[in-house]
Every structure is written in C-alpha cells, then in structure tokens.
Amino acid sequence: MGIATTFGVASTGTAISTLSGAAATNAALAWLGGGALAAGGGGMAAGNAFLALAGPVGWAIAGVALVGSGLLLWKEKSDQNRLEDIFTLISKRDVKSYELAIVEINERINRIQDESQKLNCATEKTRAFGLDYNLMTEAQQYELGSYVNLMNSSTQLLVNPITGLQxxxxxxxxxxxxxxxxxxxxxxxxxxxxxxxxxxxxxxxxxxxxxxxxxxxxxxxxxxxxxxxxxxxxxxxxxxxxxxxxxxxxxxxxx
Missing domain, CATH: 1.10.10 (Arc Repressor Mutant, subunit A)
Structure with missing residues (x-):
C-alpha cells in the first residue's frame, strides 16, 4: 500500500500521492489489483484480494486505515493519542513478524538455489538409468528414490506457508x-x-x-x-x- 500510494497512478491519470481519504485508498487498491476495471484491471476487489492473501499484513492495513480515518473525529486529544498508541503497538508487533518472515524467506531462497543445482545434476545423471524401474540396478533404484525425496522436500520450500505471515x-x-x-x-x-x-x-x-x-x-x-x-x-x-x-x-x- 505504501508503494501504491507513493508511486501509483489512478485510472484518471492522477498520481495517487496527490489524493487523500477514501479516494486515495480506493485508487491504491485498484492499482494493486492491476488497474481499474474499466481499464482491464482487477479493480478494488482484486486489490482487496491481494491484501487478503498477505494475511495479517492485509488485516493490519485495513484496521489502521478504517479506524485511523476516524482519529480526527475525537475532540479529546488524550483519546486520540491513546488510539494512535494502540495502532503503534500493532505496527511494532507486525514488524517483528515481517522481520522473521524475511529471515525465513532468505533461508528458503538459499536452500532452493542449492537444491535446484542438485536436482539439475540428478536430472542429467538419471537419464542413463532408462525408463523401466525394474531394469535398473539396485543402486540406481536407491539413488532414484533419494532424488524423488529431494524433489519432494524442495517442493515444500515453495508451497509451505511463511510462518511470519500466517x-x-x-x-x-x-x-x-x-x-x-x-x-x-x-x-x-x-x-x-x-x-x-x-x-x-x-x-x-x-x-x-x-x-x-x-x-x-x-x-x-x-x-x-x-x-x-x-x-x-x-x-x-x-x-x-x-x-x-x-x-x-x-x-x-x-x-
């Protein structure tokens, strides 16, 4: 959302950074969704779906935007300050989750790169094994099995959810x-x-x-x-x- 509101452009050609309130939020959501429906994009619905996929990231943004938009309605400065404090705590909590997520993602990238090289080598090596498992030697069968296990574990690196974003x-x-x-x-x-x-x-x-x-x-x-x-x-x-x-x-x- 920060990128969308800073660098995005509304369907009218207006920079989102020059908009405010609901107009800015709606334009940013549409931008995240690939553009306005009239322009062939996914519109606000797709933008909301994108945020929903981000799990707590989306909820935090939605919560801060909705409640934050009403902060100025408070007459008592102490009440407004306390609400701001609550959402500051929410932001700090989520930053910790995102930092853990970044560490996990980096570790996965390193493992994916390493295991991709191993799988490439395995692909070349198993070409000589033939296509009939029963005709392979016992050593080849065990080796092929280890490559299948490697492939399965590598797949999990891609499909398992990131813990910090759950x-x-x-x-x-x-x-x-x-x-x-x-x-x-x-x-x-x-x-x-x-x-x-x-x-x-x-x-x-x-x-x-x-x-x-x-x-x-x-x-x-x-x-x-x-x-x-x-x-x-x-x-x-x-x-x-x-x-x-x-x-x-x-x-x-x-x-």
Missing amino acids: PKYDKDNLKEYIAFSKKKIDDKQKSLMVSLSNLLYKINLDERDKTLLWKSFKGNKKFLSSIGMSKKDFEFSIIETVTDALKHKYRSEQG
Missing part, C-alpha cells in the same frame, strides 16, 4: 472458543471476530482502550458498511467477546 487467529480458533464458551455467534459476527482478533492479537487493552476502539469502529460509517452492520448492531459486547476469545487463545498456546 494469521494469528483463524476460524478454527474461533470454533474452539465457541465450543468452550457455548456462546451463539452468527456468521456475520464470526468473520468480524476473526478479523478483529487478528488485529488485536497480543495487544493489551484496558477498559478505556476497549471503549475507545468500540466508539471508533461504531462511529466509522465506512467500516460498518464494509462488514454489513448498522451502528445500532455494533455493540460493545463484540469487543468484549473478541478480547475474551483472545484470552482463550493465549491459554491454549501456553498449554
């Missing part, structure tokens, strides 16, 4: 919490709870913090529209349930 809280975590708490949560709130739980994971909140966040969400029409809820429906109990669900998650992690 969601902190998923639908399975929510299912476990619902079974434990016996609470009834409708489908619309389930999706919201997973998103908010990822946003607030490992962020310590007191009662004042929870109230500030609730009022920020509740007072943000764009956020409410994105989750298909009215201002009346977004009750404080949603924030309470999210924090309770996270406490259950923490207990499970501690064993």
Whole structure:
C-alpha cells in the first residue's frame, strides 16, 4: 500500500500521492489489483484480494486505515493519542513478524538455489538409468528414490506457508472458543471476530482502550458498511467477546 500510494497512478491519470481519504485508498487498491476495471484491471476487489492473501499484513492495513480515518473525529486529544498508541503497538508487533518472515524467506531462497543445482545434476545423471524401474540396478533404484525425496522436500520450500505471515487467529480458533464458551455467534459476527482478533492479537487493552476502539469502529460509517452492520448492531459486547476469545487463545498456546 505504501508503494501504491507513493508511486501509483489512478485510472484518471492522477498520481495517487496527490489524493487523500477514501479516494486515495480506493485508487491504491485498484492499482494493486492491476488497474481499474474499466481499464482491464482487477479493480478494488482484486486489490482487496491481494491484501487478503498477505494475511495479517492485509488485516493490519485495513484496521489502521478504517479506524485511523476516524482519529480526527475525537475532540479529546488524550483519546486520540491513546488510539494512535494502540495502532503503534500493532505496527511494532507486525514488524517483528515481517522481520522473521524475511529471515525465513532468505533461508528458503538459499536452500532452493542449492537444491535446484542438485536436482539439475540428478536430472542429467538419471537419464542413463532408462525408463523401466525394474531394469535398473539396485543402486540406481536407491539413488532414484533419494532424488524423488529431494524433489519432494524442495517442493515444500515453495508451497509451505511463511510462518511470519500466517494469521494469528483463524476460524478454527474461533470454533474452539465457541465450543468452550457455548456462546451463539452468527456468521456475520464470526468473520468480524476473526478479523478483529487478528488485529488485536497480543495487544493489551484496558477498559478505556476497549471503549475507545468500540466508539471508533461504531462511529466509522465506512467500516460498518464494509462488514454489513448498522451502528445500532455494533455493540460493545463484540469487543468484549473478541478480547475474551483472545484470552482463550493465549491459554491454549501456553498449554
């Protein structure tokens, strides 16, 4: 999103960096999605999908953008400062995850390069083995088997998810919490709870913090529209349930 808003160009030809508010966000999402639909790109939907693929990266951006857009509505400077502090904590938490992800990616790249060379050598060597496994010598069969194992392990380097970019809280975590708490949560709130739980994971909140966040969400029409809820429906109990669900998650992690 930083690259999109700094270097991207809207479908109108206007630099996104000169736009502000919803116009800038929508233009950046469309740019990430390959351009506006009218220009043959994927539009905002594709941009949102791109962010969703980024796991917690997308959730953090979405959360900061939605709540951050309402920061200026606060009359009390102390309340605004506290909300900014909360999202600073969220950013610092995510930076650590991204740093771990970069280390893991670099390690994978090194292993992929090394194993690619080994597989290239294996490809050349096994050409002489023929195509009939039963006609190969026992030594060739064992060697071929070791190359198959090497290929399988190399494939995992490409398809296994990057640990640092995985969601902190998923639908399975929510299912476990619902079974434990016996609470009834409708489908619309389930999706919201997973998103908010990822946003607030490992962020310590007191009662004042929870109230500030609730009022920020509740007072943000764009956020409410994105989750298909009215201002009346977004009750404080949603924030309470999210924090309770996270406490259950923490207990499970501690064993």
